[in-house]
Amino acid sequence: MREVDSRVFQLLWALSDVMPSLGWSEWKVKRDMKRTAKELDQVVEAWVEEHKKRRDDIPSCEKHYLDLLIEIFENREIPGTIHDAHTTTKAICLETLRLYPPLPLTAYRYVMEDFDITHGNFHVPAGTQVLVNEWKVQRDPNSWFEPELFKPERFLTSEKVDNVKGMGMLFPFGLGRRSCPAIPMGMRMVHYVLARFLHTFDLAAPFSQDVDMTESNGFVNLKATPLLVLINPRLPKSLYHEDCKV
């Protein structure tokens, strides 16, 4: 596995991603990519099979992430989708990703054909390298009502809350063929961690101050000041892990 793993990282970036016209020169890389993908599939399949065999010994309360993947694969549906009680938390996650996208600028894109924007007022010739300012688009008053306000209710319709890919002016995971391949996983991670946290703890800001949401500059969107928050367990003590000193 280690060998396949290191090959995956070597093959992650290809020159033709930046200069598509050089694609022909990378036939070896493409061949290696296909071979490595096949080998990676075999490794993961072996893990799943081994896990299926051992599954009976694992107590049901300690569900392994592989169980979730197997469940999704076998039932062709993702547990915990829109019709459950988590719609509000999902809307909060989306509104957070709209106002504070983790990567405010997409990676460089190489324009393959000439095109015009803003009704022909601005011409972009083929060969230009562009960076899309996702942060700006997601706060554009032409697309969003009261864009500077944190209003999760704008996503509170069942079609919207589970369709991040289909929301033209919201693209925290990027766009196109190099967009994030892990949208469902990323959304679920953020959603479940937040839901779990809110369910388990009462939160308060010290001295009831407003949280400073100023962002720092850079390719990754970090808070300019650390988050200060007081957390208090709100469930019976027996439900917390005994090593967890809160």
Ligand code: HEM
């Ligand atoms: C909330 C969580 C996440 C956000 C907001 C996010 C966002 C992004 C963005 C903006 C890009 C660049 C897209 C572009 O260049 O246009 C990206 C790429 C990528 N993401 Fe994520 N991501 C998240 C979670 C994840 C997770 C959990 C994984 C892996 C398990 C992952 C794997 C990747 C990979 C491999 C790429 C590179 C794709 C490529 O270049 O073809 N992401 N992500």
